[in-house]
Amino acid sequence: MDPSPIDRFDAAVEQLRRALDGFGEVNARDHLGHSRARLAETGEDLIAFAPVFREEQLRAAHMNAAEIRSLAEAAPNLIGRAGELAEQTPEQWIAWARDHETEIAAELARIGDIHGQRPRWTRRLHSTYKAMLYLIRAHQDGLAGSVYELILGYVPSRLSMANLANRAGEQHDWLEQQVPGYFEWFGVLRERRNQLKEGLVVHLRGARHPGSHPVDLGTAFTVPEGKYEGHHEVRVEDVADGIEYSARVIAAITGR
DSSP states (O other): OOOOHHHHHHHHHHHHHHHHHHHHHHHHHHTOOHHHHHHHHHHHHHHHHHHHHHHHHHHHHHHHHHHHHHHHHHOGGGTSOGGGGTTOOHHHHHHHHHHTHHHHHHHHHHHOOSSSOHHHHHHHHHHHHHHHHHHHHHHHHHHHHHHHHHHHSSOOSSOOHHHHHHSOSHHHHHHHHHSTTHHHHHHHHHHHHHHHHHOEEEEEEOOSSTTOOSOOOEEEEEEOSSTTOEEEEEOHHHHHHHHHHHHHHHHHHHTO
16 A cells, blocks of 8 residues: 555655755765755755644644534535434545535535634645745755755855756756656746745645545645636645655765
């Protein structure tokens, strides 16, 4: 069985922690420069915020299950004898909701937001996604400085991973070879972050696949106009991807 999204997130955080530990050992031994200090600082920011992101995922999963339960109790015609489901676990409630998505949407439109709290906890989840992608993006610029320093022996004044990604050269070829798929992923990251910056009308996005772990709640949002016009979503897997790629680049820099 594939790991759940939150388990994959935990594993990615641990992978980054180990990579940063190895990087710290090399940095202390070789007395490397400012660019590598920036890499370490932005990486530690990610590690520090990871428990906040994880806790908000767990909170949102429980709130989502409670909302589904209340919906069933307030609208028993939706499922028939709601009392028979009273002892079900949050996981079972969420699985039930996946099978009744259309009916739930119609019933919510009829009776409105039961708790009156969805805007608050949905916004909290959305905000942690925005913060996490911001930290991942900032970390990529820290990684870029260390790649330049390692391969070319200097750090350009206008430093960013976007410049490295768009500029042909030895540093670009090295990173592409060491971490296959990195630049394709980085392009997706930039799109996601820019979409989030312009997104309005935030929604909760439930588990992606039938049988998914309940702690698999994404944030969905709408960009009303411009380059990113349309409906978009961000998932736990998107965050895990960013942390995993970051760890792989650090391992390549330190030769581990």
